[in-house]
Amino acid sequence: MPWDLVTLNSGYVMPSIAYGTWTLGNGQGPIDQIAQAFDTNYYHIDTAQGYGNEGEVGIALHESGLSRGDVFITTKYSGYDGLDIPTAIRNSVNNIDTPYVDLYLIHNPRLAVPDIPTAWAEMEKVVEDGLAKSIGVSNFGVKDLEILLASAKIKPAANQILLHPYVYMQQAPIVKYAAEHDIVIEAYSALQPLTKEPSGPLDAPLNEIATRLGATTDQVLLAWTKAKGAIIVTTSSKKTRLEGYQDAGDIELSKEDIAAIDAAGALGERRIATRIGLRKFGIWVLVGVVILGLCSYFGLRVDR
Numbered sequence: 001m002p003w004d005l006v007t008l009n010s011g012y013v014m015p016s017i018a019y020g021t022w023t024l025g026n027g028q029g030p031i032d033q034i035a036q037a038f039d040t041n042y043y044h045i046d047t048a049q050g051y052g053n054e055g056e057v058g059i060a061l062h063e064s065g066l067s068r069g070d071v072f073i074t075t076k077y078s079g080y081d082g083l084d085i086p087t088a089i090r091n092s093v094n095n096i097d098t099p100y101v102d103l104y105l106i107h108n109p110r111l112a113v114p115d116i117p118t119a120w121a122e123m124e125k126v127v128e129d130g131l132a133k134s135i136g137v138s139n140f141g142v143k144d145l146e147i148l149l150a151s152a153k154i155k156p157a158a159n160q161i162l163l164h165p166y167v168y169m170q171q172a173p174i175v176k177y178a179a180e181h182d183i184v185i186e187a188y189s190a191l192q193p194l195t196k197e198p199s200g201p202l203d204a205p206l207n208e209i210a211t212r213l214g215a216t217t218d219q220v221l222l223a224w225t226k227a228k229g230a231i232i233v234t235t236s237s238k239k240t241r242l243e244g245y246q247d248a249g250d251i252e253l254s255k256e257d258i259a260a261i262d263a264a265g266a267l268g269e270r271r272i273a274t275r276i277g278l279r280k281f282g283i284w285v286l287v288g289v290v291i292l293g294l295c296s297y298f299g300l301r302v303d304r
C-alpha cells in the first residue's frame with residue numbers, strides 16, 4: 001500500500017490519506033462519492049458537524065458492506081446550532097449511526113468555549129464515555145496548543161491544519177511544535193496552489209518535477225506534503241484523480257526537489273502577503289477618501 005498507517009499517541013492507527021466530505025453537500029451525491037472513495041481504497045473519511053453530511057457517511061459505510069473497524073472516521077465539533085461538545089458528539093455518532101468515531105476534533109480554537117482548558121476537558125470526557133477513540137484539534141496554533149497541553153490529561157492525537165507550499169513559512173512553527181509533542185499534523189487543502197493560486201512561482205518546479213517523474217502536479221504536491229511528515233486530507237469527484245492520489249504515496253521526492261518547492265512556495269507566500277497587504281491598504285485609503293469626502297460635503301472639519 002502506498003500510504004501507510006500511522007500510529008497516533010493514543011495507540012490507535014490511522015490511514016495516512018483521508019477522503020474529505022466538506023464540499024460534497026448532502027443527499028445521494030455524497031453517498032455515491034464516498035462509495036467511490038471506498039472503491040479506490042480510501043478507508044479514512046473526514047467529515048464534520050459543520051459539513052452537514054455525517055448521515056451520508058453512515059449510509060455509505062452501511063451500504064459498502066465494510067465493517068465498522070475497516071474504516072477510520074473523523075468528525076469535528078463545529079459549534080453548530082449552539083450545541084455544546086457533549087451534545088454535539090452524541091448527535092454526530094447518531095448521525096453516522098456508529099457507537100464511536102475514531103477521531104473527534106475541535107474544528108477551530110475559537111470554538112473552544114468558554115476557554116481551551118474547559119473545552120478540552122469535555123473532549124477528554126468524550127473518550128471516557130467511549131464516543132471517540134482519539135481526540136484532537138484543528139486550526140490550532142502554537143499558543144493554542146501550549147494552553148491546551150498545560151492542563152491536558154489526554155494529549156491531542158492530531159492537529160488538522162491548512163498546509164501547502166504557499167503557507168509553509170507561516171505554518172512551519174506549528175508543524176515543528178506538533179512533531180516535538182508527538183501530535184500528528186493532518187494537512188488539508190494541500191492542492192490549493194493548483195485550485196486557488198494557479199500561475200504562481202510553484203508552476204515551474206511542479207511542472208518540471210512532474211514531467212521528470214512521469215507524475216501529475218497534484219501528485220507532486222501530495223508527495224511534498226507527505227515529505228513534511230503530514231497526513232493528507234484531500235478529496236476529488238473523479239475516480240482517476242482519486243487513483244492518482246493513491247499512487248502519489250509511492251513518489252519519493254529528492255532533497256533538491258523539496259528545496260525547489262520550498263523556495264518557490266516561500267516566494268509565492270511573500271507575494272500573496274504583499275497582495276493582501278496592498279488590498280487592505282487600498283481599502284483603508286478608500287475609506288479615508290470617503291470619510292474626507294463626507295466631511296467636506298457636510299462642512300465638517302477634521303483638524304480638531
Ligand SMILES: NC(=O)c1ccc[n+]([C@@H]2O[C@H](COP(=O)([O-])OP(=O)(O)OC[C@H]3O[C@@H](n4cnc5c(N)ncnc54)[C@H](OP(=O)(O)O)[C@@H]3O)[C@@H](O)[C@H]2O)c1
Nearest residue numbers: 020021022046138188189190191192218233234235236237
Ligand atoms: N479542518 C478544517 O478546517 C478543514 C478546512 C478545509 C478542508 N478540510 C478537509 O479537507 C478536505 C479537502 O479539502 P480541499 O477540498 O480544500 O482539498 P484539496 O485536496 O486542496 O483540493 C481537492 C480539490 O482539488 C481539485 N483538484 C485536484 N487536482 C486538481 C488539479 N490538478 N487541478 C485542478 N483541481 C484539482 C479536486 O477537484 P475534482 O473534484 O475536480 O477532482 C478537489 O475538489 C475537505 O473535504 C475537508 O474534509 C478541513
